[in-house]
Amino acid sequence: MNLKKSIVLIVVILFIDQISKIYIKTHFQLHEEIEVFSWFRILFVENEGMAWGAKIPGQYGKLFLTLFRLVAIVGIGYWLWDSARKHASGILLGAIALIFAGAMGNIIDSVFYGIIFDSSMQQxxxxxxxxxxxxxxxxxxxxxxxxxxxxxxxxxWLPYWGGKHFTFFDPVFNIADTAISFGVGLLIFFNKKAFPTKDKVETQIS
Structure with a gap:
């Protein structure tokens, strides 16, 4: 994985992410769902805030969150460029590319969707x-x-939760979220390959 391949990966993920979102927006009403399998559904929801539907309170909470995301994406982009310049491992470049693509995909929604689409409520x-x-x-x-x-x-018989309705796994997400999760997962599970020690780096370069 090099910088050019990372950019191709980013473009492909962004394309799939935005095509899927535009299709859902223009073919589904808010909260409409289709059961594909008993364990998989297409369910249209909109997230006004952060992961898990959390919000920053206040009049300017949403604006602050979007601006923070824009600053963060610049930092992630620099991380990708700097890692490629330093000939970092393919796993690290791939992971950063996935995180960048996912973050950018959700930023596009936050920045532009409000002025592109009308309401999805009951239509x-x-x-x-x-x-x-x-x-x-x-x-x-x-x-x-x-x-x-x-x-x-x-x-x-379970204390407190006994008899209550329970769903596992409950969150609804998108392609961008999936890319971010895969990227973070690569960094966690392949940490030693993503961040090799100085001796290993010198051996790889030589």
Missing amino acids: TATMFAEEPYGTLFHGKVVDMLSFPLFEGYLPS
Whole structure:
């Protein structure tokens, strides 16, 4: 993996991510779902904030989050360029490329979707709508992948949670989130290969 291949990977992920989001926005109403398998559903939701639907409170919370993401993507981009310049391992470059692509995919939603689409509430959204649902930097991130691997009621003998409805895995996410998760996973599980010691680096270069 080198810088050119990393850029190709980023472009491919961004293309798949945005095509899937645009399709969902223009073909699904908000909260509409299709069951593909018992453990996999296409469920259209919109995320106004961070992961797991968390939000930054206040009038400018959403704007602050979007601006923070823009600053972060610049840092990730520099990390990728600097790692390539230093001939870092292919695993590290691939992981950074995945994280960059995922972050950029969600940034596009946050920055532009508010001025491109109209509301998805009780209707399928129109692209390049005359009356968009938001403003620049105030778009909502589109999520659609749901994997309820187990859904049912917990045993009544369990303290506090007994008898309550439970879903595993509950979060709804998108291609961009998946890319970020894979990138972080590579850094965690292949940490030694991603960040080799100085002696190994010198051996690889020589």
